Amino acid sequence: MIQGARPYNDTAAVMPPIYQTTTYQLPSPEAGAAIAAEIAPSQFYTRYGSPNNKQVEALLAALEGSEAALVLGSGMAAVSTALLSNLKAGDHVVAQHTHYTATMSLLSDVLPRFGIEVTQVDQRDIEAFARAMRPNTKIVYTETPTNPTMDLTDLRATAEIAHAGGALAITDNTFASAYNQRPLALGYDLVVHSATKYLNGHSDVTAGVICGPRALIEKAWEHMRINGPVLHPFEAWLLRRGLQTYGLRMARHNANALAVARFLESHPAVSRVYYPGLESHPQHALAKRQMPGGFGGMIAFEMKGGYDAAYRVIGRTKLCILAVSLGGVETLITHPASMVHSQQTDEQRAQAGIAPGLIRLSVGCEDVEDIIADLAQALA
Numbered sequence: 001m002i003q004g005a006r007p008y009n010d011t012a013a014v015m016p017p018i019y020q021t022t023t024y025q026l027p028s029p030e031a032g033a034a035i036a037a038e039i040a041p042s043q044f045y046t047r048y049g050s051p052n053n054k055q056v057e058a059l060l061a062a063l064e065g066s067e068a069a070l071v072l073g074s075g076m077a078a079v080s081t082a083l084l085s086n087l088k089a090g091d092h093v094v095a096q097h098t099h100y101t102a103t104m105s106l107l108s109d110v111l112p113r114f115g116i117e118v119t120q121v122d123q124r125d126i127e128a129f130a131r132a133m134r135p136n137t138k139i140v141y142t143e144t145p146t147n148p149t150m151d152l153t154d155l156r157a158t159a160e161i162a163h164a165g166g167a168l169a170i171t172d173n174t175f176a177s178a179y180n181q182r183p184l185a186l187g188y189d190l191v192v193h194s195a196t197k198y199l200n201g202h203s204d205v206t207a208g209v210i211c212g213p214r215a216l217i218e219k220a221w222e223h224m225r226i227n228g229p230v231l232h233p234f235e236a237w238l239l240r241r242g243l244q245t246y247g248l249r250m251a252r253h254n255a256n257a258l259a260v261a262r263f264l265e266s267h268p269a270v271s272r273v274y275y276p277g278l279e280s281h282p283q284h285a286l287a288k289r290q291m292p293g294g295f296g297g298m299i300a301f302e303m304k305g306g307y308d309a310a311y312r313v314i315g316r317t318k319l320c321i322l323a324v325s326l327g328g329v330e331t332l333i334t335h336p337a338s339m340v341h342s343q344q345t346d347e348q349r350a351q352a353g354i355a356p357g358l359i360r361l362s363v364g365c366e367d368v369e370d371i372i373a374d375l376a377q378a379l380a
Contacts, residue, residue: 008042008054016055018237022046040070040221047228052236057209059243060199063178064191066211070220071236075174075194076102077229078208080110082170082192083139085223086216089115091138094162096123096153097351098146100172100194104348107141123153124283126161133165140165143172144181144290148300148336148360149353150274152283155290159187168216174198174327179250180293190216197327198297200242201249205235249329249365253297256371257363263372264301269309269379271357274300297363298326300336307356310335314359316378319370326362331371336360 009016024043026032035041040049053071061069072078083106087093095107097120107118121128129140140162144153155171162169170190171183177198183191193199195207208231210220224230231239254277261275273280276287277295287295303309313333314322320333336354363371 008051008058015241016052016237019046019051019233021233039218046233047230048225050233050236052233052240053231056236056240056243059240060193060195060209061211063199063243063246064173064211065178065182065184066191066213068214068217069209069211070217070224071195071231071239072208072210072224073229073231073235074206075100075192075196075208076106077224078192078194078210079103079172080106081220081223081227081229082190082210083111083141084114085220086168086170087111087114087116087138090136092117092119092134092136093139093141094118094129094132094137094167095120095141096143096146097121098123098149098151098353099143100147100174103143103172108348123151126154126157129158129161133161133167137162137165137167139168139170141170143175145175145276145296145298147175148274148298148358150175150276150281150298150300151353152276152286152290154286155181155183155186155188159183159189162189163187175298176291176296177250177327179247180254180291180296184212186290189213194327195239196325198250198253199246199327200239201245201328202238202242203325203328203330205238205242207231207235207239250294250297252365253363254294256365256368257297257299258295259368260361260363260371260375261299263375264299267376267379269304270301271304272302274302299361299363301359301361302355303357303359305357307337310357310359313375313378317374318377319366319374320361320378326360328362329365331364331366331374332362334360 035044042049042051042054057069119132121132142153159169168189173191174194190212193209195209258277264270265273320331323332
């Protein structure tokens with residue numbers, strides 16, 4: 001879909017140049033005034049946008065099948081901008097229990113400080129979303145698969161519930177990625193990503209993106225212009241570079257993760273594997289319906305020996321790197337309870353299903369036999 005796309009590159013360079021500048025010379029006072037009044041001009045002031053941002057936004061909009069896209073300085077900048085550009089004091093949000101750790105803090109701590117109420121429900125219970133709706137509900141916010149327990153949220157059903165109540169439906173598509181799941185086609189209004197992860201794919205860029213209709217993206221841009229979570233030109237250029245191998249990488253992530261999940265499910269030291277591509281996953285049928293491209297590269301698995309057993313495993317791996325984050329070409333392993341969700345209380349972690357013995361694995365693009373061999377020696 002994005003092969004050969006050359007938007008916003010008026011040079012002869014196959015790889016577009018990096019516009020490493022903060023400001024642009026204006027052709028005349030009259031033209032300068034007109035440009036300053038535009039939404040997201042590409043050559044005015046870099047907080048407003050840049051040619052590099054425009055290039056990658058065009059590609060990301062094509063991937064998600066959206067009318068427009070906005071890149072920002074991080075995934076959390078995308079999440080907070082998508083929410084706050086559509087909320088005000090007195091509004092209500094319906095969200096699920098399990099989210100990325102910083103999103104959980106945004107929903108439970110930050111939004112209430114601005115006079116915005118949040119009701120969180122079990123994402124597996126569609127009726128719970130419907131029961132939580134109020135006359136002042138403005139957003140239904142979801143994330144699927146969840147981080148790290150790989151629970152699924154029915155996107156089509158939750159979009160219908162949101163729209164029936166006059167609310168927007170917004171989802172975080174980072175774990176699945178647009179390669180595997182297309183929320184806008186299932187009725188969602190806005191999709192956010194931590195582009196740091198699969199979209200870039202090389203663990204060298206921190207970025208976020210919001211995709212959706214132009215009117216909502218323009219509202220998000222205005223919020224970004226004021227609050228300033230800008231994605232700088234070099235990072236936008238790197239993100240575009242990463243997207244050139246996106247399809248190749250995602251196919252390999254999907255295949256490797258399924259093989260690793262099957263290995264882990266058969267291992268006697270592992271009590272449970274969380275991966276929607278496994279037939280044993282309680283929502284496997286839903287995964288097949290709404291993730292037609294594949295089931296992604298993220299796995300969680302629980303050790304029979306709890307916390308101590310999990311720590312032994314993550315301390316023994318050699319190929320699998322002990323590090324947070326995900327979605328790069330290298331395999332990363334981490335302990336969610338102590339390293340990812342350490343900012344949450346024990347009660348919040350328990351409610352989100354994050355057990356002390358849970359390990360999260362971001363399966364990379366290495367030879368899958370090497371990944372399995374490393375895990376086998378660590379589990380022995």
